[in-house]
Amino acid sequence: MTDTPQQAMTERELTRRKVVVAGGATVAAAGLAVGLGANAFAGDKSPGAPKGAPTEACYVLTTETTEGPYYIDADKIRQDITEDEEGIPLTLKLKVIDAETCRPVRNAAVDIWHCSALGVYSGYEGMGNGGGGAPPSGDPSATPTDVPTGPPPSGGPGGGGGGHQEPTDDERYLRGTWRTDKHGHVTFRTVFPGWYRGRCVHIHVKVHVDGTWTDAGYEGGHACHTGQLFFDEESVLASAEVEPYSTNTATRTTLDEDTIYPDNGAVGGLLHLRYDKRHIARGVHAHLTMGVAPDETHDTTDTQPSASASASAS
Template identity: 70%
Template sequence: MTGQEAAHEPKHTRDLTRRKVVAAGAGVVVAAGVGGTFATGAFAGEETTAAEGKTAGASGEACYKLTSETTEGPYYIDADKLRRDVTEDQEGIPLTLRLKVIDSETCKPLANAAVDIWHCNALGVYSGYEAMGSGDGGGGGGGGGTPPSGTPTGTPTGAPPDGGGGGGHQEPTDDERYLRGTWRTDKRGLVEFRTVFPGWYQGRCVHIHTKVHVNGTWTDAGYEGGTTVHTGQLFFDEESVLASAEVEPYSTNTTTRTTLDEDTIYPGNGTQGGLLKLQYRKNAMAKGVVAGLTMGVDPMG
């Protein structure tokens, strides 16, 4: 949504905030276990991605640079469900998202960090904002071209990135929460989600939003308190997006697609800017994709 995403809050103003993530069922933290292996369907037992393969300071490697901050966007909803499988009933290419969170100064993994993800479905629609249609400009799920209903509420939280735009946070229009979730990193700084490959909507390339919070408290009810140390977006290369566009229901999305190079939010700096490393079988993408990335953050905020 060119110029439509809300600017992210400047890092120096992200002080300790009160937040609570509602658990998806009583006792979910205890039942799921800390850092337990998450089943990944067809990808169970497959070799780990590059995001998982590096250990802190391994082989004398230089530490990762700080992962680029990008706009939060207008569709963030706090108090999302504490879960790793965020798919619910959404159709699309299965996506296993594996993220590693490290201290950008020391390269040490950050354990017990809370990682949020949220993104649109295969037809460009965000849960909680179905009345907005396909993102912020594409009309209903198939991109029929009708403008979004409703108007922005609130105010922007800071200056937009270069080439970005204004626009404030949108108030949710419904109680749906598919393709949203929060989970904790294990002792290696790893967290894994099961979702579907995102679609696209007017003015934006294909992407996933993410936040990282530290120093909060995990309870049976969820995650409380903490400091937000990263707000960013995760991006997909053009080859993978073109391949997804051949698969239903993506192939029914008639919204004009913005490429990665055309996008005004992607900082253009590869993995440091959130460009995911992908694994999938060519000519069989519909069976699933594994995406991975190491995110360097400043735990001091």
């Protein structure tokens, strides 16, 4: 008997969302992906698993989000993207796996880019923080009370509704691309991002596959994932007490208020963080396992934000 299109689609979705736990059992419960994050990242072996069985937790696909207007194609092949930017040291460890097979995605090119502690993107310094004008006054460590409404000022982050903007300068700090190893791991050294009007603290990320690594960098292939990585409110509040973040007076948007964060935890890009809560200035370690579909293309903004979000998608 031939399945209806709806039945076939359902079966594919169930296959995509399977979660393999110790012993090789398959559970169709996407929520388990978050709880299993630490083991999946560490690559723990499953005691007693049948020979040849997957030894890591499978994830649902990590949520695709808008690319934003400030992406610059992989022209800085490096792990340390800090340059001379001031801020809390951040070590970001990502693991990229095929969400359907659980296998690590090797030799992928992973791009990350984010704003400075003061909310400015390299390559777009002329845009300033949240719109190019003087930032509003206020206590950046205070909990925001209003959900931002309307678009940022003309020319600021999100200009053009998230469409790509041409760079305004040659700066490239806090941007870089690096290669996943045989375990799907990639590590970057950077600083904890700041914030700007209309967005919570975040890092942009892309994963490219099927290209070729050359002396000049990474060529060809396609982007199988375009998303964003997010920080919990507790860590952001702690960072706001440290210079130069404490001088960033732009109106801050919380994670719950953000119109891009999909509100689904690690599956949506919420990072696992480790730091001394009394001394966050000493540094933060962040990690996440990302489930991608290597045979699919998610290049720019093919997953559109809501209408209210599109004006500030960056």
